[in-house]
Each structure stands twice: as structure tokens, then as C-alpha cells.
Amino acid sequence: xxxxxxxxxxxxxxxxxxxxxxxxxxxxxxxxxxxxxxxxxxxxxxxxxxxxxxxxxxxxxxxxxxxxxxxxxxxxxxxxxxxxxxxxxxxxxxxxxxxxxxxxxxxxxxxxxxxxxxxxxxxxxxxxxxxxxxxxxxxxxxxxxxxxxxxxxxxxxxxxxxxxxxxxxxxxxxxxxxxxxxxxxxxxxxxxxxxxxxxxxxxxxxxxxxxxxxxxxxxxxxxxxxxxxxxxxxxxxxxxxxxxxxxxxxxxxxxxxxxxxxxxxxxxxxxxxxxxxxxxxxxxxxxxxxxxxxxxxxxxxxxxxxxxxxxxxxxxxxxxxx
Numbered sequence: 001x002x003x004x005x006x007x008x009x010x011x012x013x014x015x016x017x018x019x020x021x022x023x024x025x026x027x028x029x030x031x032x033x034x035x036x037x038x039x040x041x042x043x044x045x046x047x048x049x050x051x052x053x054x055x056x057x058x059x060x061x062x063x064x065x066x067x068x069x070x071x072x073x074x075x076x077x078x079x080x081x082x083x084x085x086x087x088x089x090x091x092x093x094x095x096x097x098x099x100x101x102x103x104x105x106x107x108x109x110x111x112x113x114x115x116x117x118x119x120x121x122x123x124x125x126x127x128x129x130x131x132x133x134x135x136x137x138x139x140x141x142x143x144x145x146x147x148x149x150x151x152x153x154x155x156x157x158x159x160x161x162x163x164x165x166x167x168x169x170x171x172x173x174x175x176x177x178x179x180x181x182x183x184x185x186x187x188x189x190x191x192x193x194x195x196x197x198x199x200x201x202x203x204x205x206x207x208x209x210x211x212x213x214x215x216x217x218x219x220x221x222x223x224x225x226x227x228x229x230x231x232x233x234x235x236x237x238x239x240x241x242x243x244x245x246x247x248x249x250x251x252x253x254x255x256x257x258x259x260x261x262x263x264x265x266x267x268x269x270x271x272x273x274x275x276x277x278x279x280x281x282x283x284x285x286x287x288x289x290x291x292x293x294x295x296x297x298x299x300x301x302x303x304x305x306x307x308x309x310x311x312x313x314x315x316x317x318x319x320x321x322x
Contacts (some may be wrong), residue, residue, distance in 0.1 A: 035282040061314035070099035081150030087111030154182025175299035206241035216237035228266040
């Protein structure tokens with residue numbers, strides 16, 4: 001069969017994980033909810049709109065780099081298998097698929113995503129559009145389960161600067177897992193990373209004039225209401241995009257406009273928000289070249305190529321086991 005999808009998450013995975021994350025966010029300080037909960041059906045639609053906004057340079061910059069260097073990536077790797085982590089719609093991946101197909105090396109595309117709907121839709125479309133390509137998808141959470149199927153050389157693509165959503169310890173653990181999986185001859189990692197730049201540009205990317213990002217941020221409250229029978233009032237919170245200069249990262253927060261109590265029957269708890277208190281919903285670390293390549297080095301990965309867009313806003317790097 002040219003298309004296979006393996007489901008590796010237990011049936012209660014989302015319910016159990018959401019309850020654990022929500023309980024932590026609502027009972028501990030500081031209040032932190034992982035960004036993976038943004039992406040319900042409506043959140044995914046909103047994020048797609050965000051990637052097309054004039055303020056959101058990240059997607060355009062990464063596409064620019066891929067268009068300019070996909071053939072070079074294909075030549076450098078000669079990949080037989082392309083594994084994409086957090087594949088989503090696989091829109092950007094087509095540039096890599098085209099280049100590897102043209103080079104005559106690609107045999108298998110292996111998308112990995114926590115959303116079975118997004119993965120199923122993308123896999124079926126790619127099978128139709130690439131009639132000689134085998135697609136083997138895996139529905140799992142790559143932060144804890146990292147499947148790397150297929151024959152070497154394998155190219156592991158982690159695009160979109162999703163690496164920035166992980167804090168320092170999480171990045172170290174993730175890169176160590178990637179390195180442990182790169183066991184075949186010629187295996188490599190292709191990593192997308194947003195770069196440090198003037199704060200005003202970054203803040204605008206996370207707080208657009210149309211309010212799409214604000215709606216995306218507040219949608220997580222509606223998801224909690226729906227899934228946990230909570231009574232969050234999205235109007236009681238303001239969307240905040242904050243540049244944390246010390247950590248060199250953007251932070252998305254929901255800030256309580258007034259003091260109030262939120263009830264979450266599914267967790268059998270009630271929690272008080274004071275006026276001005278934040279619920280942090282995302283971090284997005286921005287990188288500098290030397291510290292990032294040093295992180296890779298500590299994980300046993302040597303950076304062999306570094307590409308940026310003409311404005312030096314975003315980077316793609318290629319790394320191999322050292």
C-alpha cells in the first residue's frame with residue numbers, strides 16, 4: 001500500500017493530557033498552559049490565517065529559504081526518507097518533496113503529527129499529487145514518542161521554528177532524542193529557527209492589527225470551556241504579546257482584566273484570577289547562530305549548513321551526527 005497511517009496514541013490520550021496540563025496551569029504559579037492546546041479545529045483555521053498576515057514574517061521567510069535552497073538540501077542529503085515532525089498540512093514540505101523527487105532519491109515521506117485529521121488529509125492529498133511516493137504517517141506526540149521510519153539516508157525536518165516552543169531543558173531533551181534516532185548512514189536534521197531581531201517586529205508578529213492572533217490566543221479558553229465544562233469568559237482576559245529580553249523569547253499571555261473566579265467542574269476545582277494576573281499560553285524562543293549551534297553540538301549534532309532569508313530574519317540549518 002502506498003499510504004499507511006499508524007495511530008500510536010491511546011484512546012484517552014487527549015483527555016488525560018488536557019486534564020493534567022489544565023490542572024497544573026490553574027493550580028500552580030506561574031500559570032502556564034502548553035501551546036499544543038491552541039490547535040483544535042477552529043484554532044488551526046485561525047493559525048492558518050495568522051501565517052498569511054503581513055505582520056507574520058516567519059512563514060514567508062522560511063518559504064523563501066526553502067525555495068532558494070531546496071535543491072541544495074536535496075543534493076547535500078540524498079535522502080531516501082523524509083520524516084517531518086509536526087507536519088500539519090505539509091504545505092511547506094512540498095518544496096522539499098519536489099526537490100528530492102527531482103533528484104531521484106526520495107522513496108518515502110513519513111509525516112508525524114498529533115492531529116489525526118490534519119495528518120490524514122495531508123497524506124491523502126500528497127499520495128494523489130505524488131503518484132510514485134509512498135506515505136507512512138504516524139499519529140503521536142513527538143515530544144515523548146519519536147518514530148523515525150524508513151531507509152537511510154533519512155532527513156528529519158522540524159520546520160516553522162517549533163523548536164522555539166520548547167524551553168532550554170525541553171530542547172536539550174528533544175535534540176538528544178533526535179540524535180539517538182539518527183543511526184543510519186547519511187541521516188540528518190533540517191531545523192527551522194526564528195532569529196533575534198528588533199523587538200517591535202517580533203511583537204507585531206504576535207499581536208497583529210486585525211486581532212487574529214488575539215482570537216487565536218483566546219480560543220484556548222473556549223476549548224477549555226468545551227472540553228472541561230469550564231466557565232472562562234474570554235472577554236475577561238486581554239491578549240498580550242511580550243518580549244522577554246532576558247530569555248530572548250516572545251511570550252503570549254492571557255491577562256485577567258478583573259479579579260474573578262473560574263470554575264472547572266471536570267477537574268472539580270475553582271481558581272481565582274487577580275486583576276493583571278497572566279496565564280502564559282506560549283513561548284517562542286528566538287535564536288542567535290552561535291548559541292543555537294552550540295546547543296546542537298552538546299546534543300551530538302554538527303551544523304553543516306546555515307541558510308537565512310535576505311533580511312536575516314529566519315534560519316534553516318542542516319545538522320548531522322558528530
